[in-house]
Amino acid sequence: MADFDYDLFVIGAGSGGVRAARVAASHGAKVAIAEEYRIGGTCVIRGCVPKKLLVYGSHFAEDLEDAENYGWSFENAKFDWNRLRDHVLGDVDRLNGLYEKTLESHGVERIMERAVVNGSNTVKLSSGREISAKYILVAVGGWPFVPEFEGSEHCITSNEVFHLDELPKRVVIAGAGYIALEFAGILNALGSHVTVVNRSNVILRGYDESLRDRLLQITMSRGIEYKFHCPFQKVVKREDGAFDVHLEGQDPIIADQILVATGRRPKTDGLGLETAGIELGENGEIPVDEYSRTSCDSIYAVGDVTDRIQLTPVAIREGQAFADTVFGDKPSTVDYDCVPSAVFSQPPLAGVGLTEGEARNTYGNIKVYSSDFRPMKNVFARRQERGLYKLIVEVPTEKVLGLHMIGPDAPEILQAAAIAVKAGLTKQDFDNTVALHPSMAEELVLMR
The missing domain is CATH 3.50.50.60 (FAD/NAD(P)-binding domain)
Incomplete structure (x- = not known):
């Protein structure tokens, strides 16, 4: 050399x-x-x-x-x-x-x-x-992708949001993927009024539909507004420094900050x-x-x-x-099957393997086990939000094809459970494992 x-x-x-x-x-x-x-x-x-x-x-x-x-x-x-x-x-x-x-x-x-x-x-x-x-x-x-529209130079991306001089009172977020919804949850919890604007009516495309629906319900109850089928038309800066966000078919929205999170x-x-x-x-x-x-x-x-x-x-x-x-004289490749992922929304969700829709399209004959529950912490705190765990199983082998969950600490729980899915374990293997009580994770081995 x-x-x-x-x-x-x-x-x-x-x-x-x-x-x-x-x-x-x-x-x-x-x-x-x-x-x-x-x-x-x-x-x-x-x-x-x-x-x-x-x-x-x-x-x-x-x-x-x-x-x-x-x-x-x-x-x-x-x-x-x-x-x-x-x-x-x-x-x-x-x-x-x-x-x-x-x-x-x-x-x-x-x-x-x-x-x-x-x-x-x-x-x-x-x-x-x-x-x-x-x-x-x-x-x-x-790198963040910013669509072309009039006034796009007034918008920020996830690169700049960490450096804001002050917390904006009113935020419009373009996009409904994981970056958009994570920042929507952060800013909403810190006191900003958040409006999520999306070109379609689907959030978190690629994640299990039941979890997406549950997240939408919970975040709306927390005060996050959604406007679907609303492409951006233009952004106009006001004299006071705020912005008028013009959307197709909607009245303009006033915002102090516009975060574009439409993909990378x-x-x-x-x-x-x-x-x-x-x-x-x-x-x-x-x-x-x-x-x-x-x-x-x-x-x-x-x-x-x-x-x-x-x-x-x-x-x-x-x-x-x-x-x-x-x-290193050691030919190696990466196995992309059963890669776990999470969205640190509020509440967070996580999944590994096939979603219910993917499993039906691939295997046809499947069975879905689930647990729709209110975490003990939420019950005692009088918080109405419910967790949802789903186990996607092939019939008749009962091999677990996918595991998806939304609720407190879902990503932390999923990492260990992903090992079981990657290993090709069956629903019976889950059932044979004694529950760890009281915990949210015990729902993994109690699903019916």
């Missing part, structure tokens, strides 16, 4: 890129990684980690409300957005530093510049410097992949094979930029598999 400056050059220092870089280095490769902003990527810097911290912070509103029935009283309780925001951003700084130390301890050279592909074995930095590498790994992730797309614009003969997919994604190799043998891609499954743990596994395959 003496003909190249590096054995591996990674473009993008998110979860997938960092894992690939450090594992390749541990296999003896000479590795450099380029990042134009900060080490850690979407998840650590502007995604799941800081967002989950905001979820935790906002959940105290519910806890304080319920606390009275548990014997607690609080006088003059108040919320300080700036304090929460700054503490969250401080934790992002901490994690950024840890990622930098990880790369440093593995001997990976960090280059804090934008890098683009400039041929099959060359990258070009924003400074003009060209670097050669035997292998190039593209791991630049995705691979961040491949201007990346120079055409110089290596790589053609992008229709959504801008990089097509790869099972080993994450592109149509150019020396260039690979992992994570959201490939648009396979946009989840941090998946990107990490792809980065690991790439490094083991190319530098």
Whole structure:
């Protein structure tokens, strides 16, 4: 490999890129990684980690409300957005530093510049410097998609919401996917009036329909408004700094902030992949094979930029598999079957395997077991919200095809239960397990 400056050059220092870089280095490769902003990527810097911290912070509103029935009283309780925001951003700084130390301890050279592909074995930095590498790994992730409409420049995305100067009193959120509904729950709990606007009448497309319906009912009861079949027409800024949001077939909505959460797309614009003969997919994604190799043998891609499954743990596994395959003499692929996922809405929902609709279309003959219950904590706090667990089972084998739940701590419970679904266990295996009482998780082995 003496003909190249590096054995591996990674473009993008998110979860997938960092894992690939450090594992390749541990296999003896000479590795450099380029990042134009900060080490850690979407998840650590502007995604799941800081967002989950905001979820935790906002959940105290519910806890304080319920606390009275548990014997607690609080006088003059108040919320300080700036304090929460700054503490969250401080934790992002901490994690950024840890990622930098990880790369440093593995001997990976960090280059804090934008890098683009400039041929099959060359990258070009924003400074003009060209670097050669035997292998190039593209791991630049995705980026929020903002539709074109008049006044779209007045809107923010999930990138900017963590840096708001103040908590807006009135928020309009465009979109009804997981990012939109997570921020809707956060802002609603913190005291903002939230209106969710969607082009269709479906929220959380891809999740089980029963859970989607339950979440819609609960969030509406909490004060979140929904406007369906309402494409944006334009946004007009008022003299007082507020905005008039014009929707098709609706009266304008006044908002102090407009959050566009209409999806994310691979961040491949201007990346120079055409110089290596790589053609992008229709959504801008990089097509790869099972080993994450592109149509150019020396260039690979992992994570959201490939648009396979946009989840941090998946990107990490792809980065690991790439490094083991190319530098560890251990060909490895990622199993995308039964990947669990969660939406940290309020309440949260989580699922693994096939939804009821997917199972019927694939297997035809299925059976659905469920538990529709009011968690003990909610009963005592006089909160009417109900949890819902569903087990999708193949007939006649009784193999569990999918497990879906909405309710307090659903993601925490699902992670362990996902192991059972991945292992191919049956409904009888669940029934044979003694319940852990009193808990919400015991509903998993009591479903009828």
